[in-house]
Amino acid sequence: MAQPATAIDVDEIARIIDAHTYLEGPLLPMLHALQEAFGYIPEQAHAPICYALNITRAELHGVITFYHDFREKPAGRHVLKICRAEACQSVGAAAMADALLAKLGLDWHGTTANGAVTIEPVYCLGLCACAPAAMVDDRVVGRVDAAKLDKLLAEAGA
Amino acid sequence: MKIYVPMDSAAKALGAEDVVAALRAAAPEAQIVRTGSRGMIWLEPLVEVEIDGVRHGFGSTEPSDVAGILDGTSAKALGPVEELDWMKRQTRLTFARVGVVDPLSLADYQAHGGLAGLRRALAMTGQEIVDEVKASGLRGRGGAGFPTGIKWQTVHDAEAPQKYIVCNADEGDSATFADRMVMEGDPFTLIEGMTIAGIGVGATKGYVYLRSEYSDAIAVMTRAVEIARAEGLLGADVLGSGRAFDMEIRKGAGAYVCGEETSLLNSLEGKRGVVRAKPPLPALEGFLGRPTVVNNVISLATVPVIFEKGAQAYADFGLGRSRGTVTLQIAGNVARGGLFETAFGISLGDVVNDLGGGTLSGRPVKAVQVGGPLGAYMPVSKFDTPLGYEEFDAAGGLIGHAGLTVFDDTTDMLGMARFAMEFCAVESCGKCTPCRIGAVRGVETIDRIAQGDADALPLLADLCDTMKDGSLCALGGFTPFPVMSAVTHFPDDFARLKEAAE
Numbered sequence: 001m002a003q004p005a006t007a008i009d010v011d012e013i014a015r016i017i018d019a020h021t022y023l024e025g026p027l028l029p030m031l032h033a034l035q036e037a038f039g040y041i042p043e044q045a046h047a048p049i050c051y052a053l054n055i056t057r058a059e060l061h062g063v064i065t066f067y068h069d070f071r072e073k074p075a076g077r078h079v080l081k082i083c084r085a086e087a088c089q090s091v092g093a094a095a096m097a098d099a100l101l102a103k104l105g106l107d108w109h110g111t112t113a114n115g116a117v118t119i120e121p122v123y124c125l126g127l128c129a130c131a132p133a134a135m136v137d138d139r140v141v142g143r144v145d146a147a148k149l150d151k152l153l154a155e156a157g158a
Numbered sequence: 159m160k161i162y163v164p165m166d167s168a169a170k171a172l173g174a175e176d177v178v179a180a181l182r183a184a185a186p187e188a189q190i191v192r193t194g195s196r197g198m199i200w201l202e203p204l205v206e207v208e209i210d211g212v213r214h215g216f217g218s219t220e221p222s223d224v225a226g227i228l229d230g231t232s233a234k235a236l237g238p239v240e241e242l243d244w245m246k247r248q249t250r251l252t253f254a255r256v257g258v259v260d261p262l263s264l265a266d267y268q269a270h271g272g273l274a275g276l277r278r279a280l281a282m283t284g285q286e287i288v289d290e291v292k293a294s295g296l297r298g299r300g301g302a303g304f305p306t307g308i309k310w311q312t313v314h315d316a317e318a319p320q321k322y323i324v325c326n327a328d329e330g331d332s333a334t335f336a337d338r339m340v341m342e343g344d345p346f347t348l349i350e351g352m353t354i355a356g357i358g359v360g361a362t363k364g365y366v367y368l369r370s371e372y373s374d375a376i377a378v379m380t381r382a383v384e385i386a387r388a389e390g391l392l393g394a395d396v397l398g399s400g401r402a403f404d405m406e407i408r409k410g411a412g413a414y415v416c417g418e419e420t421s422l423l424n425s426l427e428g429k430r431g432v433v434r435a436k437p438p439l440p441a442l443e444g445f446l447g448r449p450t451v452v453n454n455v456i457s458l459a460t461v462p463v464i465f466e467k468g469a470q471a472y473a474d475f476g477l478g479r480s481r482g483t484v485t486l487q488i489a490g491n492v493a494r495g496g497l498f499e500t501a502f503g504i505s506l507g508d509v510v511n512d513l514g515g516g517t518l519s520g521r522p523v524k525a526v527q528v529g530g531p532l533g534a535y536m537p538v539s540k541f542d543t544p545l546g547y548e549e550f551d552a553a554g555g556l557i558g559h560a561g562l563t564v565f566d567d568t569t570d571m572l573g574m575a576r577f578a579m580e581f582c583a584v585e586s587c588g589k590c591t592p593c594r595i596g597a598v599r600g601v602e603t604i605d606r607i608a609q610g611d612a613d614a615l616p617l618l619a620d621l622c623d624t625m626k627d628g629s630l631c632a633l634g635g636f637t638p639f640p641v642m643s644a645v646t647h648f649p650d651d652f653a654r655l656k657e658a659a660e
Contacts, residue, residue: 063428
């Protein structure tokens with residue numbers, strides 16, 4: 001979920017943590033909700049999460065860094081995910097992605113200089129019969145080619 | 159006028175929303191029903207117009223086709239959808255309603271046979287429910303093919319204050335989208351299947367662990383659970399039976415390995431998605447240490463039809479010990495990609511050439527990867543292999559979840575073998591050294607082969623043996639399948655480069 005960095009509101013953090021502590025296995029839903037609100041997992045949330053769930057900072061760090069979804073820093077205003085998996089490769093996704101990254105002068109996970117778009121790899125969007133596939137924020141796109149990518153990037157302000 | 163347009167994410171990815179907007183503008187009086195996808199992805203967005211109770215299709219539509227669709231002059235007319243060859247040749251049991259009904263209408267669901275299975279199950283004892291699943295011969299459709307009834311029996315027999323049903327909806331394998339399609343196109347069938355499982359084994363709580371990449375499926379499933387709860391299908395008194403079952407949708411966080419059941423359970427508990435050693439089996443010590451049924455989406459979504467039509471009716475389909483239907487997912491470089499549900503036994507070549515129509519590029523097929531990123535690359539010489547768990551095993555492959563990725567003759571198999579190792583390195587949970595370190599060494603070793611190092615090939619084979627024998631789960635254990643099948647069946651791609659270097 002790409003959102004601009006929001007000012008960190010500690011009361012909001014407390015509210016989000018509180019809203020999830022009753023769940024069985026609350027940590028992932030809590031982290032998703034924090035990232036939804038702030039665009040990343042703010043460091044200010046670490047201590048209150050550990051206190052609420054009775055886990056160590058090392059355990060929390062382990063979880064945040066294990067999963068590809070969780071960010072410790074804000075992403076660009078939009079996130080463009082390009083599928084790198086086999087079905088997309090079979091119709092030329094690798095060359096297409098390489099060309100795009102070269103054109104933008106970015107590596108995977110890089111953000112354009114104007115902060116508009118972060119380019120991320122993804123391993124399968126379930127659009128394997130209409131590959132190559134991509135996703136801009138929550139919107140899926142199939143049969144992607146260089147022209148479609150240019151259009152998506154232009155719409156995102158890259 | 160009644161018009162049906164899929165809201166399946168493959169249809170959306172190919173422009174369904176624009177077509178719907180154009181239809182609304184041109185025919186504001188028409189009733190537009192959003193459905194799942196029929197599975198003919200090459201025809202998406204597939205618009206269907208109901209004429210005298212028969213749904214007529216228009217394939218690969220664009221907003222500019224709307225006028226022709228509405229006045230009946232469109233060149234994209236396909237005729238009645240049910241009469242299309244692709245539809246007529248299928249045995250749609252699990253997917254009977256997908257593409258037909260409004261996914262979020264419980265009334266529509268019941269009008270098409272929904273809840274009949276649950277109503278029958280509610281009149282049975284737990285043991286009778288488990289016996290019915292055993293008799294159907296249903297095996298786990300997530301890839302491993304473990305008999306579902308045996309797993310349920312173990313949980314049924316376990317004594318515990320709380321048991322769980324966990325649905326593995328972490329469909330991360332390339333060439334798989336059946337789980338996604340059923341969740342987006344017929345979510346109540348999964349809810350019904352999980353409820354039957356809960357009633358059968360004595361579990362009152364269920365979780366669907368759904369990958370975060372599937373935002374459309376998450377939205378549909380979440381809404382369907384709310385509706386089911388409001389309508390008394392879920393809750394303290396399931397359909398007035400006095401028995402309790404409720405469930406929650408949980409979102410994954412982008413870790414491929416969480417499709418493995420024990421790492422999924424750790425993830426669900428809020429831990430790193432690291433694989434657990436078995437035993438203890440999740441059936442005895444699963445979520446929060448309690449007895450837990452962990453089943454794939456398609457396995458659970460097939461349970462209602464087994465109870466609706468009877469175990470024997472389901473078991474009558476199939477081949478050998480592979481009973482019932484298989485949901486083929488035909489993907490990659492293929493002319494007609496999509497989902498095709500049929501009895502086990504169809505040959506690989508028929509799937510690729512007859513159903514799929516060969517490659518999209520029009521070039522000859524080089525290889526088909528069956529079963530996702532951890533499945534073997536099958537050469538054309540193995541095209542007579544019938545789709546069945548044991549038959550594929552005998553041919554040196556695995557059927558997995560029956561996803562097939564087609565590659566044409568421009569594919570560099572050394573590159574695909576390297577990617578398999580690279581993917582394993584990115585996604586390894588880190589628990590087993592042969593997987594964590596071996597995958598990195600695998601990439602390096604394949605790079606040496608690419609540079610013409612003759613000593614590296616036996617080293618790669620040795621490394622693959624170590625990974626196979628020394629990994630707890632299928633990620634490290636099965637990555638050797640794509641790697642070694644590429645080496646074995648396509649030696650030229652590994653040798654040609656060697657000669658060039660010499």
